[in-house]
Amino acid sequence: MAGKCILCGGKLRNGICTECGMDNNKSDAAYRSQVNRSQCEDAPLTHVHGEESTELYRKPALNHPRQQQYSPSGQGGNAAKKNQGAGKAPGKYTLNGGNTKNTVDFIRLRDMSKRPGSSGMYSPGRGRSSNKAGITVVVVAVLAGMILVSIGYANKSETTVTTEKIINEPDYQEPFDYQQPYDYPEYTFDPYQYTTKELAPDGENWDTELSAGAYMVGYDIPEGRYVAEGGEGMRLEVADMDSNVWFSEYFGEDENQVQQLDDVRLFTGAIVMVNGGGNIHITSENAQTEAVVTPSANPLTEEITLTDTMVAGEDFPEGTYDIVIAADDFGIVTYELPKEQGQEYGLNFSFLMDSSPSGEYPDYTREYKNAVLPKGTTVTADELTIKLVPSSRIISEDYNAFYDNYS
Structure with a gap:
């Protein structure tokens, strides 16, 4: 039972973490030898990398979209910006004024493949005769002209088209540039913003200690507005779909944790779940004690x-x-x-x-x-x-x- 997991800090059973499953029997040196091993460590100090390790340049096929290349060791430039923040869990909200960022999954939209408007006409296995050379030149010239006209039109009329759309279509919005980093607006989440219920302004003073378990408001806890305090490792969850209320909070001193909740509104029928090894102390000055139903x-x-x-x-x-x-x-x-x-x-x-x-x-x-x-x-x-x-x-x-x- 002794010891902590070197990865997550969880408890170990026979060297295996009971929370993340990592095998802590392996020494740190064993992990480091695998993680930090270089393919060149057995080569002489004077060795150089020849052309055999260099990928030859391959000319892109006509009419095929050009894909950004990623190196095995990481991403750079715009790729790093595009994927910044990907895979992170959204921040937890707090009831006492803590802010978090609204997380929107733009990554999937940014990475959607863009296919060309027409299929390729070039076939590398077919020969070109002298009679077809003239036709090829004409086709290339026509395509080049079309591209130049398109570019000129886009540069000349982009502002005009946008202005016309704004005037003629009041709901029009300019297309979002998914290649640019997006500033997510900060907001404070209010778990009670969708409830239409109100708590009685007057009531009785009431308090209790809640240990780990499940409780129902109106039976175990009087309806009312509460202040909740908890120690490290405690968690409070309130589920009340009938009142359109749901939230979950962890107590502690780390980021995104709280030490006290000043406005916990508990309506009759809500389920209160408590987790952790200690107690959560709740106090109310308007508890509806007279409405409590004695459980069977x-x-x-x-x-x-x-x-x-x-x-x-x-x-x-x-x-x-x-x-x-x-x-x-x-x-x-x-x-x-x-x-x-x-x-x-x-x-x-x-x-x-x-x-x-x-x-x-x-x-x-x-x-x-x-x-x-x-x-x-x-x-x-x-x-x-x-x-x-x-x-x-x-x-x-x-x-x-x-x-x-x-x-």
Whole structure:
């Protein structure tokens, strides 16, 4: 269990990272010997590269688009500018004024192939007779004239055509130049911009600590406006499709993480998911405590010991469980709901578990509360030994309905 992955910092099991899968048994020297090896390192210091390593110039075929050549070692010039930022995940938004950049995928449009308007007429395998020479000259002259006229027209009338379009077509926009770098406008994302619901201005003072688990507003948490604080490794997710609200935030001191959320609006029926080894403290001054519905007692009483993969309704009864690690180990636990018709995958949730959570790995938890497992839900323990302990309460025995407001 000792040691960290040299790539991602995750925990190791037998030298293999449980989070990224990297084999840390290989020494740094072994990796460096492969990465930094040069094809010339065994050659004498006075050796030179001859013409055998130089690619001969090949004349481009007539009427074929000229493609930009890329060297194996990287890209340069406009190619680097075109691909700048490609493959990066969009920045996370924050509820307390953090800005991010709107990410638009222009790379695909820039890299679309442009085919010529007509097919090539040149055939390298056919001979040219003297009788055809004159025809060839005439054809070349006509083509050259057409090209010159086109260039002259474009240079002369580009501004005029654009002006006419702007006057005659109010919605006209000039074509975007995909070869130029684009400045993405900065904006602050508001997760409540599409909701029409309002919270009552008055209510009661209410606060609690939320550990890793799933909670429902109106049952476990009163409706209201909250301030949320969490330590390193904690994550808060709110799913409320009925109110057109969804957001996910990580707590910590790194970039794109927060230490406090000042305006968390929780409407009745919203699902609140918490991950991490600590607690998230939430406080409200207008909590609707009088509207809280007392959850029903859990009809299940039997604990289930689960290893590897098991299915609710087949290997154990469907219901609401606290998932608790039952052995001195660590890893990932995942549960996936049955997929709906027409979908490739169902809703799935995963979290990191450790029998002895520590500050070194703050995103690992020993227990995950109130996991709702409808019939057909697949639970995967990743070779861990865990127990499914019936939760103290349930929202309803219609376990699928718990997720109605999640999708």
